Amino acid sequence: MSENPQPVLRPVLRIEHLRVLHRDGGAPLVDGVSLDLAPGETLGLVGESGSGKSLTLRAVLGILPAALRAEGTVERAGARAAMVFQEPAIALNPTMRVGHLVARTWRLHHPGATRGQARDEAAALLERVGIPRARARLAAWPHELSGGMRQRVMIAAALATDPGVLLCDEPTTALDVRVQAQILDLLRDLVASRDMAMVFVSHDLAVVGSLCERIAVMRSGQIVEEGRTAAVLRAPGHPYTRELLAANLARRLADAATKGARP
Numbered sequence: 156m157s158e159n160p161q162p163v164l165r166p167v168l169r170i171e172h173l174r175v176l177h178r179d180g181g182a183p184l185v186d187g188v189s190l191d192l193a194p195g196e197t198l199g200l201v202g203e204s205g206s207g208k209s210l211t212l213r214a215v216l217g218i219l220p221a222a223l224r225a226e227g228t229v230e231r232a233g234a235r236a237a238m239v240f241q242e243p244a245i246a247l248n249p250t251m252r253v254g255h256l257v258a259r260t261w262r263l264h265h266p267g268a269t270r271g272q273a274r275d276e277a278a279a280l281l282e283r284v285g286i287p288r289a290r291a292r293l294a295a296w297p298h299e300l301s302g303g304m305r306q307r308v309m310i311a312a313a314l315a316t317d318p319g320v321l322l323c324d325e326p327t328t329a330l331d332v333r334v335q336a337q338i339l340d341l342l343r344d345l346v347a348s349r350d351m352a353m354v355f356v357s358h359d360l361a362v363v364g365s366l367c368e369r370i371a372v373m374r375s376g377q378i379v380e381e382g383r384t385a386a387v388l389r390a391p392g393h394p395y396t397r398e399l400l401a402a403n404l405a406r407r408l409a410d411a412a413t414k415g416a417r418p
């Protein structure tokens with residue numbers, strides 16, 4: 156029988172035995188998380204509120220709150236990581252025009268470039284993330300844009316760093332369902348066209364199911380189950396994953412019933 160081994164790709168992100176702890180002691184908030192991400196791979200990180208998903212992403216990026224510290228290994232193999240946060244209204248600087256934010260971020264990563272080049276790149280990036288009349292919007296303030304457009308600006312700013320890994324922390328939770336779907340389409344398209352890996356934190360298993368090849372389920376700071384998304388959702392091995400699935404299904408059914416009951 157002939158063997159047909161998969162090429163071994165060097166991971167763009169390797170997390171080993173990551174722990175996040177309070178500086179003044181107590182139980183770890185993230186407790187021994189290990190994950191590998193190949194170039195272009197998509198991983199959904201799910202689990203109930205407080206299970207340690209956001210802190211895992213923040214530890215990868217080195218932006219933990221001052222009261223916390225990380226232990227363990229995070230290797231990025233030269234790939235940059237950029238983060239898209241849940242609430243673009245908070246993450247965006249309200250006193251900076253959106254074009255300036257994107258141009259400035261791009262210029263930080265292209266030191267020899269001129270202001271004019273940075274402006275052109277910013278317009279191209281805003282256009283890439285689906286902002287109509289991008290050049291005219293360079294001068295817009297964040298408050299002049301809708302929530303969905305603001306999240307597109309955040310994604311453009313993340314892309315300006317030319318990341319190998321995009322870390323998304325519930326990037327669509329604050330948006331209405333229609334806009335959510337548009338942003339998910341955009342992320343799907345970006346990951347496919349840029350060979351960018353992505354970690355996508357979400358409560359919503361259906362969203363992860365539609366977006367991510369792999370899934371890791373977190374509970375109390377630990378990964379309790381990990382695998383191909385389709386396999387895990389079809390036949391969850393851990394009781395907690397089954398609970399999460401049941402809770403997700405119940406919520407979806409309740410939402411559908413509420414919508415159906417509207418006059």
Ligand SMILES: Nc1ncnc2c1ncn2[C@@H]1O[C@H](COP(=O)(O)OP(=O)(O)OP(=O)(O)O)[C@@H](O)[C@H]1O
Binds near residue numbers: 204220
């Ligand atoms: N700055 C902080 N100081 C102390 N504890 C914190 C801090 N930030 C988060 N925590 C605690 O760490 C734990 C994990 O938080 P984290 O935000 O990673 O959870 P999460 O899984 O992302 O939850 P959610 O889905 O609600 O965003 C929680 O118990 C939280 O209360």
